[in-house]
Amino acid sequence: MKFFYKDDGGVIQLIELEKIQEWSIEMPFIFVEYIRSNKLRSYRDAKAEAEISKYLNEILNKTAIPKIKQILEGSNQGEILSTLSIFEELSETNSRAVMPIQNLLENLTKQTDKKIASQARKILVNIKE
Amino acid sequence: MAKKQISYDLKAAKELFNEYLNKGTEKKQVQLPENTVKIDDLNRKNALDRLYKLIDDVIDQINKTGRPSIQLPSRSSSNIIWDEENDLLLLGQQLQEKQFHTLTSVADITRLMRILEIIHELLVKDLHATKREVYYTDVKLFNEQKVSDKSIEDAAIMLYTTRNSTHIVATANGTCIGRLRIRDKTDIIDLEGLGSGGWRISPFLDNIEIIESDAEFILAIEKEAAMMRFAEDRFWRKYPCILLTAGGVGDIATRMFLKRLNKELNLPVFSLVDSDPYGHYIHSVYLRGSKRLSYESPFLATPDIKLLGVLTRDLDKYKIPEVARLKLEKVDVKRIKDLLNEEFVKRNKAWEEDLKLSLKENVKAEIQALSTHGFEFLTEKYLPEKLTTGDWI
Numbered sequence: 001m002k003f004f005y006k007d008d009g010g011v012i013q014l015i016e017l018e019k020i021q022e023w024s025i026e027m028p029f030i031f032v033e034y035i036r037s038n039k040l041r042s043y044r045d046a047k048a049e050a051e052i053s054k055y056l057n058e059i060l061n062k063t064a065i066p067k068i069k070q071i072l073e074g075s076n077q078g079e080i081l082s083t084l085s086i087f088e089e090l091s092e093t094n095s096r097a098v099m100p101i102q103n104l105l106e107n108l109t110k111q112t113d114k115k116i117a118s119q120a121r122k123i124l125v126n127i128k129e
Numbered sequence: 130m131a132k133k134q135i136s137y138d139l140k141a142a143k144e145l146f147n148e149y150l151n152k153g154t155e156k157k158q159v160q161l162p163e164n165t166v167k168i169d170d171l172n173r174k175n176a177l178d179r180l181y182k183l184i185d186d187v188i189d190q191i192n193k194t195g196r197p198s199i200q201l202p203s204r205s206s207s208n209i210i211w212d213e214e215n216d217l218l219l220l221g222q223q224l225q226e227k228q229f230h231t232l233t234s235v236a237d238i239t240r241l242m243r244i245l246e247i248i249h250e251l252l253v254k255d256l257h258a259t260k261r262e263v264y265y266t267d268v269k270l271f272n273e274q275k276v277s278d279k280s281i282e283d284a285a286i287m288l289y290t291t292r293n294s295t296h297i298v299a300t301a302n303g304t305c306i307g308r309l310r311i312r313d314k315t316d317i318i319d320l321e322g323l324g325s326g327g328w329r330i331s332p333f334l335d336n337i338e339i340i341e342s343d344a345e346f347i348l349a350i351e352k353e354a355a356m357m358r359f360a361e362d363r364f365w366r367k368y369p370c371i372l373l374t375a376g377g378v379g380d381i382a383t384r385m386f387l388k389r390l391n392k393e394l395n396l397p398v399f400s401l402v403d404s405d406p407y408g409h410y411i412h413s414v415y416l417r418g419s420k421r422l423s424y425e426s427p428f429l430a431t432p433d434i435k436l437l438g439v440l441t442r443d444l445d446k447y448k449i450p451e452v453a454r455l456k457l458e459k460v461d462v463k464r465i466k467d468l469l470n471e472e473f474v475k476r477n478k479a480w481e482e483d484l485k486l487s488l489k490e491n492v493k494a495e496i497q498a499l500s501t502h503g504f505e506f507l508t509e510k511y512l513p514e515k516l517t518t519g520d521w522i
Contacts, residue, residue: 001339001393003150009143010369011150013394015340027315031340034317039310039341 004052006045014055021063025071026086026097028064032056033097060100072104077113084108084119091126098127135510139368141519142346145397149433153395161427162212165219166202168286168424171294172335177252179288180245198228199238201287202424209423211472215432218417220286220424240280241287243267248284251296257333260299282422291425293385298332303383304353305330306360307371308344309390311337320371325360327372332382339393343369346516347390349434350374351402351411355496355507362508368516371396378411381422384429387415391431399437399521401512404444405455405493406464409484412436417473436480436522437515439496441487447511453498457491479522 001013014035020028035056040049071083091098098105105127108120161167171179183199190197201224202208208223227234227241247266251258258266264277271277285292292298306327309320313336320328331337348370350356356374359365365372371390375383391398400415402408415434418426444454457465465484468474474481487493499507515521 001342001395010343011146011345012343013341015338019338024315027312030315030317031312034310035341038319043343 002055004048004055006043006048008045010043010045012043012048012052014052017059017063020059025068025083026090028059028067029097029100030090030094032059032064032100033094037096065100065104068101069104072101072108077116080108080116081119084116084123088119088123088126091123095127095129098123102127137368137513137517139345139513139516142397142399142516144519145435146345146395149395149397161215161219162210164222165210165212166222166286166289166424168220168427169290169294170428171290173252173255173296176288176290176294176296177249179290180249180252183288184245196228196230198226199241199287200224200226201283204282204286204421204424206420209420211417213472213476215427217426217430217432218420218423219426237280240270240276241283243270244277244280244284248288248295248297255296257296257298259332260297263297286424291428292381293334293428296335299381301330301332301382302377302380303330303373303375303386304328304356305371305373305386306356307365308342308369309339309371310341312340313337321365325357327356327360330373330382330386334382334385334389337386339389342371342394342396344371344394344396345369347371347373347387347396347398348437348512349379349387349398349400349415350496351400351408352376352496355401358504358507362505364508364512368513378419379415381425381429384415384418384431388429388431391433398431398434399516400434401437401496402439403493403495404439404441404487404498405457405495406461406468406484406487408439409436409468409480410464413468413471413473438511438521439494439499440522441483441490441492443511444492444494444498447499447502449494449498450501453501454492454494457487457493461493462488477522483522 002016004012006012035052040052043049068083071079074080087098105120105124109117111117187197187199202220203223203225204220208221210219210221212219227238229238247263260278260281261274263281264271264274281292281297285295304327306320306323311318311320313331317340318328350372353374353376356372359372364370373383373387387398390396400412402411415431417432418430422429465488469481469484474484499511
């Protein structure tokens, strides 16, 4: 686990990056959004909050986004479609979790493959709603 | 008149947590003694590989001699070893042989092969089955569940793995609540947000991952009734902790989950049990494992668990009235004497003294006896005070 120390002596432990790297493609996004929306403020410690925010960004930038970028910018259309359908389902119930890939989705709407472009658009609609 | 609220800082418990945190980074793998069997907790792929290797060996023997046999570590009491250094019960290296062609073992080996076939199916399909379900897959062959249960344990030990790795699980009875967030596949479960009932510990622990916690200690509670008191008082909000109960002796899933919490979060673990020999036995099972499942002890035991209470010496210290105390029964006296003969008790002088005090004063008491001082006494005075002063064994 990764430790974050509070000024009052309390300790917050979050799962380490190495384990997150083994997760399914959507899980890091769900985790980051969960901690941001549900836990961060409850720690009541500005320093710990800032350090955890930094760690959550690290999860997104080092693991979550590069992994999905590789698929969405790749040439395997079947894989792109199945990944998009996972994120479409996620965007219906937890649209904030999908926001970090908004730019990638916008790029996909310009794709010549109609199925891919339309699915990316659907997710973007869910994000904006 | 307003009740005077004393504030406790849980100093001693926090110090223990800090000590564990500092040690945590330098924690070494448990080194098992040479004369014991090493068991591995395997993922699905590795469990399948091990199963295929075992079957390949049998096929080889069939081709070479036509009379195959299987060797597996004996689970008889003479092969159970107490590892003093790690305070664990382990399985020694005595082997037993089961031959495919003798009348004495043919029924046994048939059941064992059927169990391996079931394990194969579960692993390939990534499914889990309870021991009861496994029994019902072939009632005619197993005849009664204790027979299929024995074959399941034999199969796990034959593969040198934990039973959970075979995807055959026992029904779990444990509940957990408090400052903990876990992941079950893509679901995040907040153990603070499940009402007073808490989270029913899943027997499918390979699907569970600890993802966040700001707890500072874990309390393993013997009884559901005491757990309800803590849950109703939302104890973990005031004192950051994780509460867990198995409603009696810890079942496999509860013990395995506790072990994982302790190991992964480096949290100190305390047990709260009745002040009687059965309570002390429950503590001992968390501490060093049970004899029957000695081969899984490294995955089930929590060797640094502390016995927080209720201690015999607490009865006077906290002025538990005579009417709330009980006399020992014959069976209690026998159990205390049995415990006093155990090496792990002899090695812990404070524990030995407390058991002897119980014998001398012919007394025992339930956790609920503390409520003679009011319903909140347990959560507002007794526990916080003990965790602050370090009054544990």
